[in-house]
Amino acid sequence: MLDSVILLYTTMVKKTYTASDIEILKGIEPVQKRPGMYTDTSTPNHLLQEVLDNCVDESIAGFCNNIDITLNTDGSYTVKDDGRGMPVDIHPEYKKSGVEVIMTNLHSGAKFSNKNYKYSGGLHGVGVSVVSALSESLIVDIERTGDQNLHQISFKNGIISKKLCTIAKTTKNSHGTCITFKPNKKYFDSEDIQITRLHKLVEAKTILKPGLKIIINDLKYKTGNKVYCHTGSLDLYLKNNLKSQTLLPIDPILIELDDDLFEVSSTVCWIDDIEEIIQDSYVNLIPTSDGGTHVNSLKSAVADSLRDFMITHKIMPKNLKIIPDDIWKNTSYLISIKISDPQFVGQTKNKLQSTSIGSKLSSQLKDRLELWLNNHSDTAEEISNLAIQNAYQRLSNNKTKKIKSSTKSIIMPSRLSDCSSKDNNVNELFLVEGDSAGGSAKQARDRTFQAILPLRGKILNTWEVSSSKILESKEVQDISTAIGVKPGESNLSSLRYGKICILADADSDGLHIATLLIALFVKHFPDLILNEHIYVALPPLYRLDYKNKTYYAISDDHLNKILSQHKIKSTDSNLSITRFKGLGEMNPSQLRDTTLTPASRKLILLSLDHKSKDIKKLNMMLSKKTAPDRKVWLEKKGNLAQTS
Numbered sequence: 001m002l003d004s005v006i007l008l009y010t011t012m013v014k015k016t017y018t019a020s021d022i023e024i025l026k027g028i029e030p031v032q033k034r035p036g037m038y039t040d041t042s043t044p045n046h047l048l049q050e051v052l053d054n055c056v057d058e059s060i061a062g063f064c065n066n067i068d069i070t071l072n073t074d075g076s077y078t079v080k081d082d083g084r085g086m087p088v089d090i091h092p093e094y095k096k097s098g099v100e101v102i103m104t105n106l107h108s109g110a111k112f113s114n115k116n117y118k119y120s121g122g123l124h125g126v127g128v129s130v131v132s133a134l135s136e137s138l139i140v141d142i143e144r145t146g147d148q149n150l151h152q153i154s155f156k157n158g159i160i161s162k163k164l165c166t167i168a169k170t171t172k173n174s175h176g177t178c179i180t181f182k183p184n185k186k187y188f189d190s191e192d193i194q195i196t197r198l199h200k201l202v203e204a205k206t207i208l209k210p211g212l213k214i215i216i217n218d219l220k221y222k223t224g225n226k227v228y229c230h231t232g233s234l235d236l237y238l239k240n241n242l243k244s245q246t247l248l249p250i251d252p253i254l255i256e257l258d259d260d261l262f263e264v265s266s267t268v269c270w271i272d273d274i275e276e277i278i279q280d281s282y283v284n285l286i287p288t289s290d291g292g293t294h295v296n297s298l299k300s301a302v303a304d305s306l307r308d309f310m311i312t313h314k315i316m317p318k319n320l321k322i323i324p325d326d327i328w329k330n331t332s333y334l335i336s337i338k339i340s341d342p343q344f345v346g347q348t349k350n351k352l353q354s355t356s357i358g359s360k361l362s363s364q365l366k367d368r369l370e371l372w373l374n375n376h377s378d379t380a381e382e383i384s385n386l387a388i389q390n391a392y393q394r395l396s397n398n399k400t401k402k403i404k405s406s407t408k409s410i411i412m413p414s415r416l417s418d419c420s421s422k423d424n425n426v427n428e429l430f431l432v433e434g435d436s437a438g439g440s441a442k443q444a445r446d447r448t449f450q451a452i453l454p455l456r457g458k459i460l461n462t463w464e465v466s467s468s469k470i471l472e473s474k475e476v477q478d479i480s481t482a483i484g485v486k487p488g489e490s491n492l493s494s495l496r497y498g499k500i501c502i503l504a505d506a507d508s509d510g511l512h513i514a515t516l517l518i519a520l521f522v523k524h525f526p527d528l529i530l531n532e533h534i535y536v537a538l539p540p541l542y543r544l545d546y547k548n549k550t551y552y553a554i555s556d557d558h559l560n561k562i563l564s565q566h567k568i569k570s571t572d573s574n575l576s577i578t579r580f581k582g583l584g585e586m587n588p589s590q591l592r593d594t595t596l597t598p599a600s601r602k603l604i605l606l607s608l609d610h611k612s613k614d615i616k617k618l619n620m621m622l623s624k625k626t627a628p629d630r631k632v633w634l635e636k637k638g639n640l641a642q643t644s
């Protein structure tokens with residue numbers, strides 16, 4: 001079996017690398033080759049959001065009051081606004097209309113300076129061109145004030161199919177943009193949008209931009225039409241959405257800032273039921289699900305101001321350390337920031353990374369919070385007592401996490417995301433390469449019986465290290481602690497998982513890590529292998545989209561087999577092949593379906609012959625003394641490597 005694992009790893013590694021291997025992607029090709037780098041490929045929701053964001057940017061700039069969203073029966077989506085209308089005049093450099101430049105070129109737009117938009121969400125200039133690239137059809141209708149013409153331009157799969165032309169006459173004061181697009185379903189796990197998610201997004205936009213009216217016309221899912229328009233404040237919105245909870249304070253704290261660098265509206269309160277908390281953040285009305293600078297600044301301000309209040313008013317218990325999580329655990333908040341030139345982590349804009357404003361924002365928020373706390377000391381004391389209770393509960397929970405042994409108490413690794421099941425025969429532990437892949441795996445797993453332990457980089461080569469010494473490595477120590485078995489120990493009564501699965505990237509680094517982990521278990525935990533507890537997970541290397549079907553391949557050979565089996569030519573225009581660079585490039589749903597779900601995943605049970613070839617082969621691969629033998633082996637087996 002070990003031979004097959006090693007051979008599989010070998011065939012995945014490219015043998016040669018020359019200048020001829022370098023590819024240059026032009027125009028929108030990068031988007032179509034790697035759509036997951038530019039948008040969320042689980043559903044087309046993000047495409048719809050990109051178009052909506054451009055309309056909202058017009059509203060923020062003061063030129064748009066109404067937006068209509070229509071979910072059409074044919075699977076297309078129409079977004080219409082009454083803004084200024086996309087430019088139809090000829091670009092002085094590219095000699096094309098402004099709308100064509102925007103739709104066919106990445107990093108093109110009017111939002112890289114403050115000339116047209118003081119605040120905007122579509123900063124990167126790739127959003128709407130991504131929509132064009134990933135849509136089988138896209139039509140733009142444009143009206144400009146004073147022009148009295150209805151202009152139209154069409155695209156198919158990001159390529160212009162109908163040049164800009166005038167299709168009708170309009171009134172003198174007509175203005176706005178209407179975009180109708182139909183996502184190409186081969187790029188998405190599901191061709192249906194999440195309608196609830198869309199409504200939540202639209203509602204938030206109108207809450208954050210009072211007076212903006214957005215209508216959703218649902219012709220596809222038959223959920224009816226819905227009009228969103230609000231004039232209330234952010235704290236009232238939070239209170240209304242927490243109406244089933246007892247709030248502390250009764251009316252959430254509202255803080256609004258207007259600085260030369262930013263405009264901020266934020267609201268905070270505390271509730272008993274942490275399962276019902278609301279924690280939402282926005283940048284220029286773009287939802288930032290992963291937070292970032294503005295959220296970190298708010299968290300820091302809340303923690304620092306409350307701790308200062310507790311110290312000043314002598315509420316802090318002696319010998320008790322209050323950490324930010326104690327204060328933040330029960331907190332519900334909304335924060336919306338408008339900022340020029342926001343810097344996001346990635347095109348999906350889920351996280352703000354404008355670190356230059358962090359300290360100033362935190363300081364101003366803290367000043368306002370301190371003022372509120374001191375003016376409402378009775379309520380502030382109640383909030384303080386809640387934080388103190390959380391601190392004592394945290395200390396109590398830490399004690400229960402300790403696992404007693406004959407020598408000392410052992411605490412589970414902080415990076416371990418454990419499962420809830422207590423059935424050690426059913427439970428599974430995935431040793432995952434890297435924090436990024438670990439984050440995806442945590443979202444993709446079944447929390448009931450699957451645990452995730454992310455590993456940072458390559459672990460120690462333990463092949464020639466004694467079992468008593470390998471625990472000096474933090475990564476090895478964490479693995480040993482998590483599984484409940486010490487190196488060299490044959491007693492498996494404390495084993496915490498029935499399956500221990502090695503999950504690494506399919507690139508050379510990932511395969512190296514997998515080999516080191518295999519060596520660790522072979523050398524220092526052989527009884528785990530003999531009792532069939534160690535597995536190697538095989539995540540896909542390729543995703544194939546052909547017409548209405550999706551296939552996954554774990555290697556080049558497997559890819560060719562699928563093509564042959566289904567009689568698909570590699571040159572077929574209906575075929576799209578995506579190569580996963582690593583686990584972190586896969587979205588959670590893909591990782592769940594291909595690698596974690598028992599019914600659809602591929603696991604190899606690790607077995608070996610301790611007396612002969614397997615041990616000799618591992619010794620040849622990993623021992624410092626066998627470097628000459630390793631060189632001979634590579635020269636002999638190197639021709640088995642396939643180019644890709």
